Amino acid sequence: MLQVSGIKVAIDAVEILRGFSLDVPAGKMVGLIGRNGAGKTSLMRSVMGHLAVRGGAIYFDGRDLATVPRHQRAAMGIGYMPEDRGLVPELTVEENILVPVWASKTLDERQRLDFVYSVLPEMKEMRERRALLLSGGQQKLVALGRALAVGTRLLLLDEPFEGVAPALSQRLSEVIGGLRGGELSVLISQSDLNHSSSLLDAEVVIERGANASRE
Template identity: 60%
Template sequence: MLEVKDLNVSIAGTPILRNASLEMAGGKTFGLIGRNGAGKTTFMRSVMGLLPATSGTIRINGQDVAAQPPHLRAAMGVGYMPEDRRLVSEFTVEENILLPVKALGKTFDPARLDWIYELLPEIARFSARKALALSGGQQKLVALGRALIVGDQLLLLDEPFEGVAPALAQRLVEVIGALRQSGMSVLLSESDSVHSAGLLDGLYMIERGDITLREDIGAA
């Protein structure tokens, strides 16, 4: 599903990712664990094409997309939930969720939205509310719904549990667990694996832009 090999990325001339490699099969949930500043967000944004790679390959379902524009990922069924949510504050919840579909010029599938609302009934209840009026935790759920509207193959979740109340963190664990059971491929990043340990099929550690595979998932 996702294969990244020898990825090098620099920001403002400073190397951030150094020959970073990661591989995950379809239908699996993997964690990318590292402290703040280790390169997790840079890795996610690079996979999504939002940061250019100096060198290396990024293959999604066997297709190298390293030099392709960001919107190609969404067209390939890849959904992305950024750490900072990046909702359009003046748009309603539903408008934010549907934004990737409209950006791609795709035909809207009401059944997909109904499925998201069934999975996340919390956001269905305030679908007509402006994103500006939501709490940070509620915005996290909306950002997840937006990722799911196009992400029917692979989800990249950047720090999904950061800054949310314990009850919402547990709710996110339940939702991600349901996605895992449905056969969705999920890569999520965290500073530690406290929340996600029971969800993971595999675990990568990132430190100073270098990624290593951990065999002992519970030790992170």
């Protein structure tokens, strides 16, 4: 479903990704494991088109993403949960969930909301609350709900367990684990495997922007 082939990415002339490669097969969960600063977020931002790829290629279901404008990638079925959540503070929970759906010409708003609320029923209870009034943990759930709203084929989850209380971490694990066995492909970045080792079908280690083998 997702094939990253030897990509090179630089920010302000500093090389961040140095020929990095990974594959996320259809219907599988893959862990992207690396220390802070290893390049995990840069990899996901490259897939979403927020960073320019200077070498190599990224393919989604066989299509070269270099030919797809970044504003069209959500419409392809790619959902992205950034580490910093990236919510619009003044919008409600429901509005934040729907932002990428509004950008898509193919998704049914009510159908996608129903799906998100079936997976995260706690979101329905707080749907009218503005994002700025939520705790950090609640904002993580909203960010996951937003990714689920458009991620019909691929989810990119950047450090979903980082900085959250143990109870919420367990809840996130339950929700993500509940997606197993379907057609959805998932890439989860983490600094370690404490929260998701049982969820993953495979793992890829990134070190200083390049592939590293696990000892």
